[in-house]
Amino acid sequence: MIEALLKGLLTGDIKSLSRSISIVENEATGYEELLTQLPNASHTKVVGITGPPGAGKSTLVNALINALLQQGKKVAIIAVDPSSPFNFGALLGDRIRMAQHFNSPHVYIRSLASRGALGGLSTKIIEVTDVVKAAGFDYLFIETVGVGQSEVDIAGIADTSIVVVVPEAGDEIQTMKAGLMEIANIFVVNKSDRPTADQFVKNLRLLAHTKMRDGWETPVIKTVATQEKGIDELIAAITKHQQQNEQQQRKAYLLAEKLYQLIQHRRMKNVSKAALLADVMKHLAAGDVNVYKLAQTYA
Ligand SMILES: Nc1nc2c(ncn2[C@@H]2O[C@H](COP(=O)(O)OP(=O)(O)OP(=O)(O)O)[C@@H](O)[C@H]2O)c(=O)[nH]1
Ligand SMILES: [Mg+2]
Structure with missing residues (x-):
């Protein structure tokens, strides 16, 4: 079978x-x-797209799909824990629907639910990513809402991580979550139709310049996803990043990270939070709770 x-x-x-x-x-x-039995080579570019709720990630992915389909590419999308019902069917542009691309084998869209299990989500994303990579897509976009740990996990899976932000008052950029700065290979300032966009982009570029690392200065791309503006620049930035990214070292690092998470998942397989809670309650009732001792019983 x-x-x-x-x-x-x-x-x-x-x-x-x-x-x-x-x-x-x-x-x-x-x-x-x-x-x-999955093949160990794939040409699929895996691109993580993360950012705060409502930043326009899905709209941006939709615009990217449109542009890439026109280049004759095959594109897959995994939406992790979509906060709003994922509705790419409705989002897909008229051009695409007219060309009857929506049901074509060139686009594949799947949402993936987080299970709340310890380490469970990222392991599932790793596995599903590898399955999709076997199917020969040119691009795989993984959309996650950037609140918490998930965006960091995605950074270990994606070849290129895009962080989508929206223009806010200039000062706030200094307080941008340090983690986002670390994982971003490309910044997208979406909703650049807002009047504060230019100042915001300028400040973000300055910040990106001071944080330059390994010869890669995180580009800051202005987009208006709803009008499909800035999409070609974004695709060019992705391509450029993937070219400089061909280094074995980063690949080895990513694979080691994957392996770590898979082992973690496997080792934690028979450990459930509910069982831990029951165990703790039992010991609390007996008046002899010591988490360090308890941990030893699970080692
Ligand atoms: N003005 C403006 N609105 C935009 C732009 N891009 C997206 N929007 C709007 O912003 C809202 C949120 O867009 P989504 O694409 O659903 O945002 P998201 O980041 O995927 O949201 P979640 O998945 O819920 O976190 C929608 O109403 C979009 O039409 C833009 O460039 N300019
Ligand atoms: Mg979305």
Whole structure:
């Protein structure tokens, strides 16, 4: 069964892809077999898109899809925990719908729910990402809302991480979450139709310049996603980053990071928060709770 599925997956068959993802998501029969037989090379560019709620990430992804489809590319999108019902069907531009691209094998859209389990989400994203990579897409965009740990996890999975922000008062840029600065390979200032955009972009560029690292100065791209403005510049920036990114060192780092998370997931598999809570309550009731001792019983 898995063999046939893999065959379909490798030819880019959408049904096989959907079924493969479901198997991985549910850890159904054949799950390990499927993952261990995935090819170890892929040309898919994995691009993480993160940023605060409502920054325009989905609109931006939609504009990117339109532009890339016109270049004849195949594009996949994974939306992690979409805060609003994911509705790319409605978002997709008229040009695309007229060309009947929406149901074409050139676009694949899937949302992925976080399970709240310890380390569970990022492991699932890693696995699903690898499944999608086997299906031969040119690009895979992973959209996550940047509140908390998830954007950092995505940085370990994506070849290029885009942080989407919107223009605010100039001062606030100094207080931008340090983590975002660290993970961004490309900044997008979306909603640049706002009057404060130019000053904001200027300040962000200054900040990016002072934080230049490994010969890469994080570019700051202005976009108006709703009008598909700045999209070509963004695609050019992604391409440029991926070219300088070909270094083995970063690849090894990313793979080690992946491996770490997979091992973590595997080791934590039989540990549930509910069981831990029950255990703690038992010891609390007995008046002998010591978390360090308890931890030893799980080692
Ligand atoms: N003025 C303006 N509005 C925009 C722009 N891009 C997106 N919007 C609007 O901003 C709102 C949020 O856009 P989304 O694309 O859903 O934002 P998101 O970041 O995906 O939101 P979540 O997934 O809920 O975090 C929508 O009403 C968009 O039409 C832009 O460039 N300019
Ligand atoms: Mg969204």
